[in-house]
Amino acid sequence: MFPSTAFHPGGFTLIELMVTLSVLAILAAAAIPNFSSFLHHSRMTSESSRLSSDIETARSEAARRNATVSLCPTADGTSCTDDWSKRRIIFVDAGNDGQIGAGDEVIRNSDAPTARTSITASNIPSGTVVRFRSFGTSTPPNAAWQFCESGSSSDGLMVSLTGSGRASARQVPCNAS
Template identity: 35%
Template sequence: MSAADVQRSPTAMLGAAPGNRRRGFTLIELMVTITVLAILLTVAVPSFDGIRLSNRLTSYATDLVTGSQLARTEAIKRNTSVTMCVSADGTGCSTSGGWETGWIVLSGTTVIQRHPAAAAGYKLTEAGGTTSLTFEATGVGASQATFTICRASPSVGGQERVVKISATGRAAITRTALGTCA
């Protein structure tokens, strides 16, 4: 074979000498790799679901704290009462429904902030059934509240967040894993 024939030969172009085996994956190697990958995904996906749930619960808890701090700050700034209350429509306070339907921060008839409804399957309940928190011009609240944020049907470890807002406006978030959504 001449040098010109070797250059035109398909095996020479692929870098393999005539008679040598081509390199690559066999079907068995590919199947073993896919099986190992499937096992790893089966173990990892529930962990990611737990992380996603934890982040969502923390987000709702932080939003409640932020709303109460805004209401307190605005009451002091405006020198008048400001209310944070349940609101499904985002324009006025509701006396029915839970905090998962959404809430607003309200000064008189002026809506300062709207918070949309929680995602389906999440519950935000207040221990005493309160549907509003009012902060006076001094920044002191008329009452205190304890909120529980959880999945309506606990699926991953029964994670919950408990938000306690004192009458002075101080808020604290606690992680719990009671497994019940009260």
């Protein structure tokens, strides 16, 4: 006898495979914009949270040590710059001059923000240093940093510093650059 022609192997037909792949492609096309938005928001939240953490560390160290503690961006780890897209350094400012001197103790060197992150500081008269006094207040009292993603018009985040030295973040519009 001949084997039965009704035997079906456990595979898919070409039509079933094409329909499944089409459905997956449609779902992926719908998910990609949401995923891009999620990644953008995650990057901005991460970067702004790192600055907020640096601010809180500087503030608490000033109170703990009963001394002035400064926070500034640095390119080389030994001097302050006005480019807040560089890594940041927190140090005990023994000379109270806003510069890292021989007698100043470095508390933390942060990692540099990602290259795609644009950080614009405002309300910092010197452009470089934020100081925290031993009772927690900051100079300047109303500093702010805007975090945007280069080349993106999606909203970014603004970290604002109050006179009491506390940081808060809020969503702000960004312009593509």
